[in-house]
Amino acid sequence: MAKYVPEPFRIKMVEKIKMLTKEERAQKIKEADYNLFGLRSEDVYIDLLTDSGTGAMSSDQWGGLMQGDEAYAGSKSYYNVIDSGRDIFGYEYIQPVHQGRAGEKVIFPLFLSKGKYAISNTFFDTTRAHVELCGARAIDCVIEAAKNPAVRAPFKGNMDIPKLEKLINELGAENVGLIVLTITNNSAGGQPVSMENIKATSEVCKKYGLTMEIDCARFAENAYFIKRDEKGYQDKSIKDIVREMFSYGDIFHMSSKKDAIVNMGGVLGVKDGNNPVIPNIKANCVSYEGFYTYGGLSGRDMESLAIGLQEGIDEDFLHYRIGQCEYLAAKLDEAGVIYQSPVGGHGLFIDAAAMFPQIPYNEFPAQVLAIELYKEAGIRTCDIGSFMMGNDPDTGEQIKSDFEFTRFAIPRRVYTQAHFDIMADALIAIKKRAGEIKRGMRITWEPPILRHFQAKLEYINK
Numbered sequence: 423m424a425k426y427v428p429e430p431f432r433i434k435m436v437e438k439i440k441m442l443t444k445e446e447r448a449q450k451i452k453e454a455d456y457n458l459f460g461l462r463s464e465d466v467y468i469d470l471l472t473d474s475g476t477g478a479m480s481s482d483q484w485g486g487l488m489q490g491d492e493a494y495a496g497s498k499s500y501y502n503v504i505d506s507g508r509d510i511f512g513y514e515y516i517q518p519v520h521q522g523r524a525g526e527k528v529i530f531p532l533f534l535s536k537g538k539y540a541i542s543n544t545f546f547d548t549t550r551a552h553v554e555l556c557g558a559r560a561i562d563c564v565i566e567a568a569k570n571p572a573v574r575a576p577f578k579g580n581m582d583i584p585k586l587e588k589l590i591n592e593l594g595a596e597n598v599g600l601i602v603l604t605i606t607n608n609s610a611g612g613q614p615v616s617m618e619n620i621k622a623t624s625e626v627c628k629k630y631g632l633t634m635e636i637d638c639a640r641f642a643e644n645a646y647f648i649k650r651d652e653k654g655y656q657d658k659s660i661k662d663i664v665r666e667m668f669s670y671g672d673i674f675h676m677s678s679k680k681d682a683i684v685n686m687g688g689v690l691g692v693k694d695g696n697n698p699v700i701p702n703i704k705a706n707c708v709s710y711e712g713f714y715t716y717g718g719l720s721g722r723d724m725e726s727l728a729i730g731l732q733e734g735i736d737e738d739f740l741h742y743r744i745g746q747c748e749y750l751a752a753k754l755d756e757a758g759v760i761y762q763s764p765v766g767g768h769g770l771f772i773d774a775a776a777m778f779p780q781i782p783y784n785e786f787p788a789q790v791l792a793i794e795l796y797k798e799a800g801i802r803t804c805d806i807g808s809f810m811m812g813n814d815p816d817t818g819e820q821i822k823s824d825f826e827f828t829r830f831a832i833p834r835r836v837y838t839q840a841h842f843d844i845m846a847d848a849l850i851a852i853k854k855r856a857g858e859i860k861r862g863m864r865i866t867w868e869p870p871i872l873r874h875f876q877a878k879l880e881y882i883n884k
């Protein structure tokens with residue numbers, strides 16, 4: 423039995439949450455067309471929809487809000503983000519943007535266009551969408567071990583290096599616009615990427631003259647896993663590990679709503695301050711985000727971002743955070759609930775295909791489980807499976823995802839041990855009656871891209 427790692431903080435402010443009855447919840451989710459994104463948050467007891475922008479800021483960060491310099495150009499808060507970013511990542515050019523996908527919108531069109539390809543260990547959904555918006559195609563190239571949730575291997579987020587080289591040769595290096603390394607590998611279950619693999623990916627990029635872009639929303643969690651599990655890193659500081667990780671890349675973009683523990687914000691960086699792409703990044707930033715010294719953020723947001731970047735790499739915090747996931751995972755092991763194992767950084771990815779073997783991918787087993795969790799205990803999770811993957815942009819056919827995960831994304835510094843016990847109990851209760859659910863869901867309406875945020879669904883047998 424894993425022990426719960428005690429919080430390295432105490433609580434200064436609380437937020438009330440309410441609990442509805444099971445009947446009320448069944449009605450609420452029906453009214454939301456069985457899309458968890460359509461629920462009002464006040465109708466949710468434990469909100470695990472995402473760990474993005476849902477963390478609890480520290481008293482230092484809240485204090486920082488009052489120090490924000492709201493100047494249009496050259497504000498003090500902008501320089502604080504640059505100093506904090508340079509200190510952590512070792513990149514010369516640091517640019518605030520309003521969130522992760524804004525970084526994608528600024529960077530990707532500079533490398534991708536119709537006929538080009540981008541290859542990643544696994545693309546996150548907005549990242550994939552931005553590749554496609556450029557007219558290019560996104561190819562996932564994660565190691566095979568990642569595709570079997572029950573296989574307990576370290577660094578299941580890794581890029582498949584031989585396959586990457588084969589793909590580059592098949593497509594022609596001149597047609598590959600970008601190699602994107604997602605750290606940690608969100609869609610593969612928050613699985614980390616090893617230092618060895620980061621380095622090997624970078625060597626392939628150098629060999630073929632390709633740009634290596636790091637999508638690093640959870641870089642600090644990744645560094646923690648390297649320290650814990652990769653030979654030779656046990657005595658290094660998280661900061662030194664982060665520095666080495668980024669030394670292998672050329673450009674990065676980060677959703678700071680994750681490991682920098684802010685409610686809104688993003689950063690991008692370019693290692694070489696003389697890289698000719700920088701003026702174009704600034705130009706895109708001015709067009710889409712705002713002047714490059716604020717990048718769509720208020721001064722106060724930049725202030726809390728500069729502080730949060732440093733808090734996110736604190737080792738006591740990371741130990742507690744990863745420990746929360748391990749605590750829940752140990753309870754699921756006892757009950758035989760299968761999840762992407764070993765447990766990843768920012769949450770648990772429950773194997774819904776294993777829970778509901780009777781429900782095929784095109785009836786969205788992971789969405790079925792997400793709905794059951796809400797009805798059972800007011801827990802809001804989401805589908806990371808075929809429902810999220812959507813349709814093939816060329817054929818319009820439903821894509822079959824490698825995984826049918828229901829994601830428990832854990833907000834940072836928000837929920838306590840008792841909440842984790844409720845999560846485990848709900849999953850165990852659903853597993854006991856899983857066989858009673860015979861069919862899945864069908865989509866009654868969907869938008870053309872990123873459909874899972876808005877699509878409407880209904881039960882097939884009701």
Ligand SMILES: *Cc1c(COP(=O)(O)O)cnc(C)c1O
Nearest residue numbers: 521522523546548608637639677
């Ligand atoms: C969250 C996330 C993004 C997008 O960031 P937003 O801040 O939500 O726009 C991109 N890539 C990864 C890996 C992410 O986790």
